[in-house]
Structures are given as C-alpha cells and as structure tokens.
Amino acid sequence: MNYELLFDALKDRRIRIAITGASGGFGRSLLAQCREIAAIDIVALCDINTDGTRELLRSLSYRQDNSRLCQTAEQAAAAQQAGDTVIISDYRLLDGLAFDMVVEATGKPEISVAIAVAALKRGVHVGMVSKETDSVAGPWLNQLAIRHNAVYTTVDGDQPSNLIGLVTWARVLGLDIIAAGKSSEYDYVYSQETGKLTYTGTEVEVPELAGLWHLDAADIATTLRRRSALLSMLPQSATPDYCEMNVVANSIGFVPACPTLNYPVCHIRELADVFIPAAEGGILTQTGVVDVFNCLRRDDEVSFGGGVFIIVRCKDAETWQMLAEKGHIVSKNGRYACLYLPYHIMGVESPHSLFSAVLHRRASGARDQQIHAVMAGYAERPLNKGETLTMGGHHHTIADVSARLLAKSDAAGVAPFYLLANKTLTADVAAGQLIPLEALELDDSILHQAWQEMS
Template sequence: MNFELLFADQAQPVRYALTGAKGGFSRTLLAQTLKMPRLQAAALCDLDVAGLRALCLELGFAADRLIECADANAVAAAPADAIVLVADVELLAAATYDILVEATGNPAIGYRTARRDLEAGRHVAMVSKEVDAVSGITLSRLAAKQGVVYTTADGDQPANLIGWVSWARVLGLDIVAAGKSSEYDLVFDPQLQTITQLDQVIAAPAMADLLTLGDDIAATLTARRAALNGLKTSATADYCEMSVVATNIGFVPDVELLHYPIARTSELADIYALREDGGILGREGVIEVFNVLRLPDEASFAGGVFVIVRTHDQPTWELLAQKGHVVSRNGRYACLYLPYHFMGVETPITLLNAVLHKRASGTDTPSQCTVLGGRATVDIAAGTVLTMGGHHHDVTGVQAVLLAADEADAEVAPLYLAAHATAKRDIKAGALLSIADLEGYDPDLLGAWRAGRLPA
C-alpha cells in the first residue's frame, strides 16, 4: 500500500484530543504529530497539568499555544489554534476536535469518555486496552449507530495483529494461530551463561544446551522454562491485549494461561503446529504469546506480531524457505511476522484513516468470543480492595486468564471490572472471580460488559 496516495486527496487537517497525555505512549504520539502539520493536537488531558505543559515544551510545542483551562468556559473560549490542557476529562467536551485518543488506562473513566464522544459524533481511537477488554464491543456498536469510527490504534500490538490477520485472510491463507511476542526478550549470553531480561540478569547455564529445539518440542520448551529458575515471563498486559485481538478476529485461547513458549523466531512454525504434527496446539484458531529467546547479537522481535499458516503449494513454500522465511521442518506450517510495533509513531495512520476515510484499524464487528477474567492467587478476604497498578496494570492478588466465551459462565467477572472494586465476600485462592464476588465497581462499566456479551 502507498500511504502517500491513501491520503493524497484529503487536504483538511485532523484535530485530536488525547487523554492520559503525559504517559509513555502519549509522548510518542505527541512527538510524531509535531512532524505532521495535517494532524493537530487540540486538547490534552492529564491529572498532572504542570507536568504535561513541561512535556509539551520539551517536545517543542510553542508555549503561547498551550492554554491551561480549569473550566468548560475557558476551554470554549480558547483560540482556534490553541492546545488546551486540562486535568478533568469532562472538560474535553467543550473543545473542538475530530477524534479522541483514549489512553488513560482507567476502565471506568475511559469508557465514559469514549461513550460521550461517540454520542457527540466524534471518532474514538482506543489505546486503553483495559477499557476495550470490558466495553469495546459495546462502544463499537454505539459507534456504528452514530455513524462514526471506534478503533484500536496502530502502533500497539492489538491493531497491528488485527491488521496482519486481515492481510493473511484477504490472501486466503489458512491461519492456525495468531499472536505476538512478550514485551521484553530473553537474551542469552553464551560466554557469561546468563539471561538478561530488560534490567534483570540471572544465571542460566542450562540454556547453553537448549538453544536448538530438538525433536521433542514439548520437552525442550519445558527444559527452557526450568532453566529460567522462576524468572517471570508473562504479563497481565499481554493477556489484555490478546483479549482485544481475539474479539476482533474471532480467535480463542488454547489454554487459559496461554502457552508462552520460550522460543527463537526461527522455531515458531514448528512450535505453533497442532500436536498431531509435533507442535503444542490442541486446536486451531488460537491466540498466543511467546517469549523471545535470542543471542546478544541477534535482532529482537520487538514486541512484534505473527500468524502461523498452513502451507499449500509445496514448491511455493520450499522456494520461500530458501529465501529465509520461517517454514516448519515438516513443511506443513509457516510463520509470517512483523518484528515491530512503534507505539504512537504509527498511530497517526489510524487517526487519519478514521477521520478522513471512516475506516477502523480493527474490525467494525467485534464479538465476545473470549473473556479476560481473573483467578485469585491468594485467599482474598471480604472487604479487600482489588487495586490496579504497575507498568502492566496488574490487579493485586489476581492472575489474568483468557477463557473462550462459550466455556465461561455469564457471571465471570471481566478482570478490569474487578480493578478498584472490593471483595464482597471471601474469595479462595484459585477461584475464578465472579461478578457476585465484587461490589463497588462502576455500574455503567458492568452495563457495557453485559451488553457486549449479548448478540448484536
């Protein structure tokens, strides 16, 4: 696709509002749109307005365009070329913009803000996967009724993977699995016999003999896991992102914790084969995450995305294998992948496409085929507040799980309804959280969840 031609006949500028505007993703988007005159920041919202102003000045925004507003009248009275800075998302309603970029990460606030803008005839790009995992289907249906776009945002793995799956489907490829790599690689140093994951280094001498997959794939993967000596390799954010993808492409998990194999990129077509073909999958049409294992001088998968497809014409795939593409040893499967996600650097494509062409980066017909739930990891006493925090938005005392919707009771609580809620009764370790276990959750968010589980 030629992206210059995609927008060549569209001259009007696109104005956007951004919540959670001081966050890491938001910085990448703000920095990128500074280089794009046709895409203009109109309103930025963050609890730390002083910090937000400092960020904008650091990035190079003109000081005289940054107008701090404490009420709706001030927002409405701001000059047309101003960038209003507010601490309260409710004040955004008085601003003039075409599309909201929702990046608070707060399920209840994000849902209300997105719903309000859709009802007002604005488009919404949903970056907050925590919001989308609970209310995305309801918001998508509302957008369709209002004649506007609700979409995932390019640059985050969900939109990138949805797009990659759609590319493979248009080509008629037979997809067995789709997924992404986890956020941080496992980098094995053969000389030091260590594994580095971001800023953590552990001794892992056993990994030296496990760099080759071997004939017994499951045994090798088990041994690699043991060689990590308990190093954590899964993240709540991964489960959340894959739940968003699943509802957009109709896939389900193979197992509720996902397989999370420790794998080298060249092995993916062998690992994500069906068990009868030597792989680890019990069924096809599954959503997955893997941990990248690589050497220090090997390129990262960079949180990229992949699909596993069945090969068709043998000479075609033999030719592709000769060119370095990842084809399984038995020739029956291939891995097609994009080793990148560029966060807000890519997101402008979504914003322009939504406003100028009325097209989503995701799908316009999501369905609740997968449920992002949670299992208690400890006994949770009645009255305990289930706090949410950290880089991966974990819910304290709860392990995220992915369930096929047709295998999950209707009263299973979505994980991010539980966030900030209170345990209404004692919850035993290992129990799947139910809505009846909770109180103090946002009733509108629950309503959106229940509506999304109903047929369209």
Template sequence: MQDTDAATAPTSTVRYALTGARGGFARTLLAQTRGIDRLHPAVLCDLDPEGTVALCTELGYDPADLHVCADAAELAAAKDGGIAVIADAALLAHADYEVLVEATGSPGAGTRAARTAITTGHHVVMVSKEVASVSGTALADLADEHGVVYTPGIGDQPANLVEWYERTRLLGLDVVAVGKSGEYDLVFDPATGRVKQLDQEVDAPALADLLTLGPDVPATLRARAEAVAGLTRAATADYCEMGVVADHTGLVPDTESLHYPVARVAELADVYALAEDGGVLSRPGAVDVFSVLRLPGEASFAGGVFAVVRTGDPVTWELLAQKGHVVSRSGRYACLYLPYHLMGVETPLSILDAADRHRAAGPRRPRPHAVLAGRARGPLAAGTRLDMGGHHHDVAGVAPVLLDAAQAPADTAPLYLAAHATLARDIPAGALLRLDDLADPDGVLVDAWRHARTRLVNDRNR
C-alpha cells in the same frame, strides 16, 4: 506523471484530543505529531495539567500555545490554533476536535471519555486495552449508532495483529495461530551462561544445550521454561492484548494461561503447529504469546506480531523458505511476522484513517469471544479492595487468565471490571472472580459488559 492518490489526498488539518496525555504512550504520539503538518493536538486531558504542559514544552511545543482550561468558556477561548489542556474529561463534550485518542489505561475513566466523545460525534482511537477488554463491544456499537469510528490504535499490538490477521485471511491463508512476543526478550549469553530480560538477570547454563528445538518440541520448550524459571515472563498486559485481538478476530486462547513458549523466531512455525504435527496447539485458531530467546547481537522481535499458517503448495513454500521465510521443518506450516510495534509513532495512521476514510482496524466489530478474567492467587478476604497498578496494570492478589467465552461461566467478572472494586465475600485461592463477588463494581462498566454479552449471545443465535 501526476500521482493521482497524492493529488486527491485530504489536506485539511485533523484536530485530535488525547486522554492520559502525561503518560508514556502519549509522549510518543505527541513527539511524533510535531512533525506531521496535518495533525494538531487540540485538547490534552490529564489529571496533571501542569505536568502535561511541562511535557509538551520539553517536546518543543510553544508554551504560549498551551492553555490550561477549567471550564467550557476557557476551552472555547483556546480554540484558535492553541492547545487546550484539561483535567476534567467531561469537558471533551465542549471541545473542538475530530478524533479522540483514549490512552488513560483506566477502565472507568477511559470508558466515560470514549462515550462522551462518541455521543458528541467524534471518532475514537482506543489505545487503552483495559477499556477495550470490558467496553470495546459497547463502544463500537455506540459508535455505529452515531456514525463515527471506534478502532484500536495502530502502534500497539492489538490493532497491528488484527490488521496482520485480516491481511492473511484476505490472501486466503489458513491461519492456525496468531500472537505476539512478550515485551522483553530473553537474551542468553553462552559465554557467561546467564540470561537477561530487561533489568532481570539469572544463571541459565542449561540453555546452552537448548538453543535448537531437537526432535521433541514440547520437551525442549519445557526444559527451556525450567531453565529460566527465575524470570517473570508473563504479564497482565499480554493477556489483555490477546483478549482484545480475540474480540476482533473470533480466535480464542488454546489454554487460559497461554502457552508462553521460550522460542527463537525461526522456530515459530514448528512451535505453533498442531500437537499431532509436533507443536503445542490442541486446536487451530488460537491467540498466544511467546518469549523471545535470542543471543547478544541478534535482532529483537521488538514486541512484534505473528501469524502461523498452513502452507498448502509445498513447492511455493520451499521457494519462500529458500528466500529466508520461516517455514517449519515439516514444510506444513509457515510464520509471517512483523518484528515491531512503534506505539504512538504509528498511531497517526489510525487518527488519519478514522478522520479521512472513516476506517477502523479490521472489518469486524468486536464481540467478547474471550474473557480476560482473574483467579485469586491466594485467599482473598471480604472487604479487600482490588487495587490496580504497576507498569502492566496488574490487579493485586489476582492472576490474569484468558478464557474462551464459550466455555467461561456466564457470571465471570472481567479483570478490569473487578479492578478497583471491593470484594463482597471471601474468595478461596484459585477461584475465578464472579460478578456477584464484587460489592461495588463501576455501574458504567457493568452496563458495558452486559451489553457485550447480550450482543454475543444474539449473534450466536442468528
């Protein structure tokens, strides 16, 4: 019998452009699409075009197909089956492609590249969470105006979690919390009493007696946190990703620092229960991050995503618990999870969804339900430039916090709007950064954020 879906599936080649083409995420996408006949990387944009050519050559692309282009004329000449490599994202306005994958990680550059793509009729798959945290609402609204798709990219946690949350809602499940694991597990070896997190390792013999939750869940979690206090577990990227999820779902943080419990996967339904049921949550509808605790040889959560739901019918969930699903000891909560995120290996799904079906991840347009903000770690002097860098795109001297937008001061500066700006005045330790604290914020980002705040207020007043 003929497979109807296969018979009617689109077969035309989808040409995509990629910004931040020299980066780690980009590599995973370029490596994966080499084996997908329908996808062609038509335009690769990066400040290091020669390095981009070298990367593509290493991945097996034919060097004869790679053309470094400095202007629109050279770009036009590279169209026929070739791959144009550019340093100037403004040239995207003259390029031949259907979908832009934005992966610069730069709030200003990424916003500009996405605006160029959208206003010239191209879909945008947004991988740069830094861009989405400031400009996501404005870019999504702009995409609607131009009849194109703006979507987070499958393969990173925000899109994966938005899709997982919407799946649970479609099933009629009562969602209490959604979240992800931190990027790196805490691997405890009882034989040595040491715990390892990627390349960090500390003595934590107390964990040997804390491998089960015990009757007092919050007390056990506090003891575990103390045992691994020598490890840096929280990351700016985590806060940013949960902010993007909040904007697409309407769920908000339970606490501005997130709970970050040190938990085993089988415990999540007990941990993310409401406080009156023995868990950590003060209210339902939260976004959060946990640190995976596991033993050597146990499977990793791999930066995956989860949803904790109220169970409803006890017989149904007792049956599911027998089949190995994670159900709380009380039987009132269950955790549904995906233990992976595959970066650019999965992102072709978003590219094809945008091109073939004009489909974005999740049915709702983003609104700033949460604000990724920053508190001064110590006193900051006027004239200080808030540099951004490192693997997790930290902002120097500033601690990330995730605020419920309904409770945040209206003039709170988004962290990635403040990044790269200069302080106009002294900031005391612990103070939130405000928009007026910034002497020279990027005007494009300011406009995008003001648009987002206005849309949120208008939506609430309807």
C-alpha cells in the same frame, strides 16, 4: 500499498485531535510524530498531570505560547477559539470542544469508557489505546459508534491493532491462519560466552541453557518445558499480554490457546514448529487461537521488538520451499509458515489510524467486535469478603490476582479482569478460583453496564 495515495486527502484537510492520558509514554510518542505532520492539529491534551503535559510539550519543542491550561468549560472554549492547544485535567471539559477524534490512553477503565461514550454520542471518533477498557467494553463501544455514525478502533502502533492488521491482510490473500500471537514485551537475551541471560536488567547464570538452545525435533514440548523450568526465577507471563490477546480474539473471532496462554521460551526461527498442532509436533491442542511467546535470542541477534506473528498453512509445497530458501520461516515438516512484524512503535505509527477514521470513516482495527474471549481474574491466595482489589503499577495489575484468558463458553458468571479494578469483594473467594461477578460490589458504572448488555 501506497500510503500517499491512500491518504491523498491530507493535502486538503486538517485533522483535529484530542489526546487523553497525554503525559504517558504513548502520548509522548504520538505527540512527537504529530509534530511532523502538518495536517494534524492538537486541539486538547487531557491528563491529571498537567505540569507533566506542559513539560512534555516543552521537551518536544512545541511552542509554549500556543497552549493554555484551562479549568473551566468557558476557558477551554476560549482557548480553542484563539487557536491554542487546551490543556486540562478534567476529561469532562472535552465535551465543549470541537475536534474529529480522541485518542484515549489513560489506561483507567472507568474513566476511559466515559470519555469514549461522551465522544461517540456526539459523533467524534475514538482511537482506543487503553486496552484495559477495550477488553471489557470494546464490542459495546463498537456498537455505540455504529449507532452514532462514528468510528471506534484500536490504534496502529500497538500490538492488538498490528496483529488485527496482519490477520486481516492474510485473510484477504486467502491464507489459512492456524494461530495468531505476539511476543511478550521483553526479550530473554543470552550470552553464549558467559552463560548469563539478561531480562529487563536482571542477570542470571544459566549455562545449562546452551544445551537447550536447539529444539529436540522429536520432542519439542519437552525442550520448551525444560527451558521454562530453567528460567523459572524470571517472570514468564504479563497481565497486559492477556488483555491484548483478549482484544485481538474479540476482533478476529479466535479463542485462547489455553487459559494461561502457552508462553513458550523460543527463538523466532522456531515459531513455525512450535505454534502448530500437537499431533504434528507442536504445542497447540486446537487451531484458530491467540497465544504469546517469550523471545529467546543471543545478545548479537535482533529483537522481535514486541512484534506480532501469524502461523499459516502451506498449501503449495513448491511455493513455500522457494520462500524458505529466501529466508522465510517454514516448519521442518514444510506444512506451516510464520509471517511476522518485528516491531510495535506505539504512537509513531498511530496517525494512520487517525487518517483512516477521519478521512475514510473506517476503523484501522476490527470493523466489528463480538465477545469471543474473557480475561478473568484468578485468586492466587484466599481473598476475603470486604477486601478491595486495588489496581496499580505500570502494567495495571491487581495484587494477588493473576490473569487467565477464557473462551466465552467457559466464562459464564466470571467477572472480566478490569471490572475487578478497585472493587470490594462481597464474598470470600478461595485460592485457585476464578473471581465471579457475583462476588463484586458493583455499581451502575458505564463499564458494568457495557458488560451486562454485551455478555
């Protein structure tokens, strides 16, 4: 694909964007890249941390006299008229500004969905980086966009959009996809010299891992269980993974491999032997699934980079034998192959989504979304009536509530995880129970409305 030809119209067009949640890591990576693209105008940056936003612009060498902090709609309109970048803390001030697309990256579902609705209703395209919102309201927002002749899309550079892209690329080629997934965010890095494994700065001594370095071809599942048990002192799942796989499932029509997702600890080279049907030695009880793995590697091996993968069926043995000889990952039985993208580079890649939406009026993610999976909350302890389920932390977790990803058919009456955020319980929830919608004190929020209309 020649991207210069695909986006040739950039030579004659300027694209006006707003970014919400601008001072976060995604906002920085996008602003850093937009600085290099003459066709992009940054109309507005919205974040409650306006000082952080201004410091970000300074650190990225944006002109300081070209931005203006605004607290009213009149100030914002005047700043845009003067050609300045508008910096605001109140997202509602965006409604009075003219731009082509908003990139929503607040990560706060109730605010995020309000920003998206306001934009779409006036025909402004929405790039949804806040996967928390997308997992609950994505299909609803997609339908809203269609009604208002706008584009609603995931954003290239983050795993959901990258995986949707890889799946649809394969489908157009006629490849038969067995499973689609990603690596969890951080690698498990092992030193064979010291017998120590490092995970996000934590170092543990596990010399026994050397004896489990290779899969037992006769019993792959047992090797994977033993690896997992050996590393049980470390986290082996993460709430954002469930959210991202929820977005992907809804976009490509797949279902979760299992409610907890499998999270095998495995090497990249093992993926085509692991994510295949159990009847053929793998771990899958069904095909057409989304799943996640934990990347295990030596300290001198390359990372998977939080990337994405698909497992495809090898329908011509000679072709895939030739590809295996060229270094591609083919299962030991020769019937499956793994194709993967070993990166997700956040906002650095996101301009492609802006160009697709504004120039072609096409989503770079899914063209249509339906509810195929539901990310649910699982009570890790008894939760009492009157408790508030507070969401917080870098990964937007809820204390004492872990995530599960259910097929839609198994999720009747269950509350989506991010509808739980900061809600008060109206009933006790037993440990080990999925939190039902009827146990929440719900208002008439847009997020709740979206869920009611789509579920």
